[in-house]
Amino acid sequence: MAFEDPPALILASVAILAAIYVVRWKTHPLNSIPTVGGSSAPGLSILAAINFRRNGKELIEEGYRKYYGSAFKVALIDQWLVIVSGPKMVDELRRRPDNELSFDEGVEDVVQMKYSIGHETFEDPYHINMVKEKLTRTLPVILPDAVDELKLTVPECIPAKTDEWTAVTVMPAMQQIVARVSSRVFVGLPICRNQDYLSMAIRFAIDVIKDRKIITITPYGLKTIVSKLFSKTKRVFKQATPVMEPVINERRANMKAFGEDWSDKPNDLLQWIIDEAVLRNQSNASIVERIFLINFAAIHTSSTTMTHVLYDLAARPEYIQPLREEIEDVLATDGWTKAGIGKMWKLDSLFRESSRLHGISLISLMRKAVKDLTFNDGTFIPKGTVLVAAAHATHHDEVNYADADDFDAFRFARMREGEGEGVKHQFANTSVDYISFGHGKHACPGRFFASNELKAIMAYIVLNYDLKLGGDGQRPPDTYFAQNMAPSRTGQVLFRKRQAASS
Numbered sequence: 336m337a338f339e340d341p342p343a344l345i346l347a348s349v350a351i352l353a354a355i356y357v358v359r360w361k362t363h364p365l366n367s368i369p370t371v372g373g374s375s376a377p378g379l380s381i382l383a384a385i386n387f388r389r390n391g392k393e394l395i396e397e398g399y400r401k402y403y404g405s406a407f408k409v410a411l412i413d414q415w416l417v418i419v420s421g422p423k424m425v426d427e428l429r430r431r432p433d434n435e436l437s438f439d440e441g442v443e444d445v446v447q448m449k450y451s452i453g454h455e456t457f458e459d460p461y462h463i464n465m466v467k468e469k470l471t472r473t474l475p476v477i478l479p480d481a482v483d484e485l486k487l488t489v490p491e492c493i494p495a496k497t498d499e500w501t502a503v504t505v506m507p508a509m510q511q512i513v514a515r516v517s518s519r520v521f522v523g524l525p526i527c528r529n530q531d532y533l534s535m536a537i538r539f540a541i542d543v544i545k546d547r548k549i550i551t552i553t554p555y556g557l558k559t560i561v562s563k564l565f566s567k568t569k570r571v572f573k574q575a576t577p578v579m580e581p582v583i584n585e586r587r588a589n590m591k592a593f594g595e596d597w598s599d600k601p602n603d604l605l606q607w608i609i610d611e612a613v614l615r616n617q618s619n620a621s622i623v624e625r626i627f628l629i630n631f632a633a634i635h636t637s638s639t640t641m642t643h644v645l646y647d648l649a650a651r652p653e654y655i656q657p658l659r660e661e662i663e664d665v666l667a668t669d670g671w672t673k674a675g676i677g678k679m680w681k682l683d684s685l686f687r688e689s690s691r692l693h694g695i696s697l698i699s700l701m702r703k704a705v706k707d708l709t710f711n712d713g714t715f716i717p718k719g720t721v722l723v724a725a726a727h728a729t730h731h732d733e734v735n736y737a738d739a740d741d742f743d744a745f746r747f748a749r750m751r752e753g754e755g756e757g758v759k760h761q762f763a764n765t766s767v768d769y770i771s772f773g774h775g776k777h778a779c780p781g782r783f784f785a786s787n788e789l790k791a792i793m794a795y796i797v798l799n800y801d802l803k804l805g806g807d808g809q810r811p812p813d814t815y816f817a818q819n820m821a822p823s824r825t826g827q828v829l830f831r832k833r834q835a836a837s838s
């Protein structure tokens with residue numbers, strides 16, 4: 336009898352466990368989706384996750400090549416990430432309704448802010464519609480404020496002289512410029528010049544990611560208390576309140592005193608949110624949270640984009656003169672207006688090309704399946720799966736772009752010259768081949784503001800400075816980890832103030 340034979344008993348137990356292991360592995364709902372970067376076997380996927388952390392860019396490229404037009408998966412430390420590619424799959428990803436593939440749940444997976452943000456802000460995010468509709472519609476009116484602010488802040492952050500080259504570390508300079516110019520439009524004077532506030536706005540995206548790391552490893556029952564004790568984002572809300580509250584209270588008081596007759600009522604995002612908060616009887620804390628959620632979406636993304644563009648332009652100075660000519664011509668007829676910025680096709684193309692080649696991430700269109708579903712190609716996606724599109728690989732595909740790895744600053748300006756192509760290839764336009772801003776109903780609602788703001792800042796820099804790379808003349812390298820990519824944080828560009836600068 337086996338019971339009387341201990342080695343046989345052990346052998347039988349091992350065999351049963353091995354069989355259970357194989358059955359569980361083979362019947363895992365994601366098993367039909369091929370894995371790239373290692374084994375999907377339980378226990379071994381940790382090695383695949385380490386591999387993906389180190390070689391994310393190469394592994395996504397490998398998956399894109401092998402499974403183009405379909406889906407593959409890579410291992411993260413705590414879950415699988417399903418990556419789709421090809422126009423049909425990207426189109427399906429953006430078209431599926433939120434009750435199948437949820438944008439909010441996808442974001443929540445990355446930010447885990449349920450514990451640091453009030454329920455009201457989370458459940459009723461009207462500030463997003465304000466960015467999508469009012470901010471975009473009001474652009475012609477608010478752009479002069481942004482231009483006014485950038486003319487003050489750019490010379491402070493790029494303190495170059497006419498007779499010598501000055502090295503500027505690009506990333507922190509762009510963060511400061513973008514934070515201040517955006518804040519002028521988001522919260523107005525005087526908050527937009529309060530350095531404590533600006534530092535919080537710049538740091539906020541990093542604070543959110545640091546919080547996420549702690550919250551994900553905390554057991555469910557303890558998340559609320561851990562967030563209360565350690566959340567950096569909660570601390571930012573607390574520290575920002577004394578800076579913002581006097582302004583909010585003053586504006587509330589003016590609304591009460593003057594109502595519709597308040598003649599010089601501010602026209603900024605903060606005021607629009609206060610208007611809504613008053614109607615809904617909401618607290619100042621809710622207003623502060625909403626402003627910081629917009630800062631989270633706007634400042635890191637925009638300053639990263641600016642940093643890439645400056646590195647690209649400094650590495651290819653032959654593009655500077657044609658840009659200057661375009662900008663000077665347009666300013667002579669239209670001035671610093673939205674209509675003028677819209678006519679700067681070469682400048683627009685520079686941004687689209689730089690974001691195509693670099694971008695803010697290797698992936699885009701993050702969604703979470705909130706029910707089981709089957710894609711049109713038959714791929715089964717179980718509830719709870721996180722899906723993304725392979726942005727970087729799509730943007731580097733020769734099928735989509737000729738000489739896809741080459742930096743051709745004016746490629747999109749040339750494409751726009753074709754009949755009926757004027758809008759299609761502009762920076763803010765999304766398509767299945769261009770997903771830097773996502774695509775579909777959740778495509779970045781701030782992209783029209785970002786496009787105008789960043790082009791205005793860059794136009795001012797190009798007009799007022801000569802720029803070049805120092806050292807060996809090589810563009811500071813991007814860094815990659817897992818699905819993330821970032822421009823060099825320490826890279827420098829040399830600036831010299833132009834003699835004949837027109838401001």
Ligand code: HEM
Pocket residue numbers: 438463466470629632633634636637640695699700701770771772773774775776777778779780781782784785
């Ligand atoms: C160059 C700068 C920017 C880039 C590259 C960028 C990129 C993105 C991307 C990729 C998404 C997700 C889209 C999707 O998954 O389909 C997104 C969403 C979002 N962005 Fe931006 N963004 C930028 C600037 C801004 C600015 C300036 C604002 C605010 C004024 C903003 C506000 C938002 C918001 C609120 C969402 C969430 C949309 C929703 O909930 O439906 N972004 N952005």
